[in-house]
Amino acid sequence: MYDLRHTCLTNWLNDGVPPAQVTDWAANGVPVLLSTYARCIVGQLDDLKTRIEAAGDCAIWDMVTSETRSSATISVA
Template sequence: MVHTATPGKQWTDSGEIHDKRHLKGRDEGVTRPVPCCPELTAILRDHIKREGLKPGDLLFQGEKGGVLTGSVYRRTWDRARKEALSEAEYKSPVAQQVYDLRHLCLTEWLNRRVPPAKAAAWAGNSVAVLLEIYARCIDGEDDDIKKALDAAVAALGPVPDSGRAQAQAPDQRQ
């Protein structure tokens, strides 16, 4: 559960390096569930235990126990990209910023057919914002959608003949 935010300077209200505040679009104290795969959950729980972290402690802390700086994130991310990607991928725009993982995650959720309302809630977005940004990223579902529509029409059965469907051609009228 996420319950507070510490946005960087470009998104703060105070102009300070970080603000600590409640989640955007939510009242103070309201939490937001965020799904986490079992493997990552185990890693995080082990880290929390090893570091002796208590509720309210930062999961990852800067040198003096405070919030990690943006430069630390950027340097760490750059090293991770260099290690994980091929040289051509590293030189490309692929995952240049940590925030690109958010885009990848939301795109993947939508492509895996997580309902937009659920994906938006998990991400802390409105459905309108989610679809405005990510609707064009949804891919590979045209055939499935067409099959579902065909099945729905077929389930209705044959269309009854109302007598109007077989209007006579003008030269056959009497």
């Protein structure tokens, strides 16, 4: 039964159902849902980038992603 629930929640998230709605249906909190299922969400990045570009937020996107990349860089001495 739990595997069926996991599959259903993962499919809803992958289909673009907002996490807040999925938590209402699943009786979970958003932090619990995302800590469990965030790694299962796939295939939405291109759509999200397109929506960001259409909204004109490209400069903010570039700034945020470049800061993320630079903070994730590990230098080896």
